[in-house]
């Protein structure tokens with residue numbers, strides 16, 4: 001398949017240092033809120049990349065909370081990503097907001113959030129999501145689809161709807177604490193705006209890079 005002739009032009013917005021907030025978390029919040037308002041399915045999806053044994057690996061997860069000091073997502077601590085992050089807590093995060101011709105890249109370090117916070121969120125999840133989290137050893141092999149369904153049903157019998165499904169020990173949230181951001185705004189003629197924020201103890205340095 002030849003995709004060479006696909007061309008897009010970008011003219012939704014611009015970004016410069018006078019316009020951007022000095023605090024990248026506030027800038028992120030502002031762009032995220034604008035994207036959220038479009039009501040696009042999975043608007044809170046983000047690609048996270050981890051490295052295990054020198055091999056990078058990416059996958060989509062859902063952003064579930066924006067804190068002053070970072071971004072929270074939930075997963076299984078024993079999954080592939082969990083094992084990678086236990087050895088190497090560095091993470092790269094990517095958002096692509098096509099409708100607004102924006103991309104945000106974040107480099108950060110993860111740590112697990114408090115168990116009470118994970119539990120508070122787990123309790124709010126729909127019943128089947130709770131059962132799914134409890135029944136799945138994420139990223140581990142299973143012999144068949146039916147074996148998976150049987151496992152799922154066993155958990156449903158053990159914890160019927162209306163009873164409390166205990167949060168699995170290996171499940172919970174990660175807080176990504178960023179040390180670098182890139183805000184990318186598509187512009188006419190490929191002269192895109194790119195602002196880099198690098199953490200400098202308790203402040204942020206901002207500079208522009210070429211597209």
Ligand SMILES: Cc1cc2nc3c(=O)[nH]c(=O)nc-3n(C[C@H](O)[C@H](O)[C@H](O)COP(=O)(O)O)c2cc1C
Nearest residue numbers: 042045059060061062074075076079080081082139
């Ligand atoms: C739209 C979407 C949302 C997802 N949200 C999550 C999530 O919040 N947490 C999670 O662990 N996996 C989520 N997944 C599944 C992951 O992409 C991935 O398959 C899973 O976490 C296992 O990854 P790993 O084997 O690299 O650990 C989502 C996938 C998609 C497509």
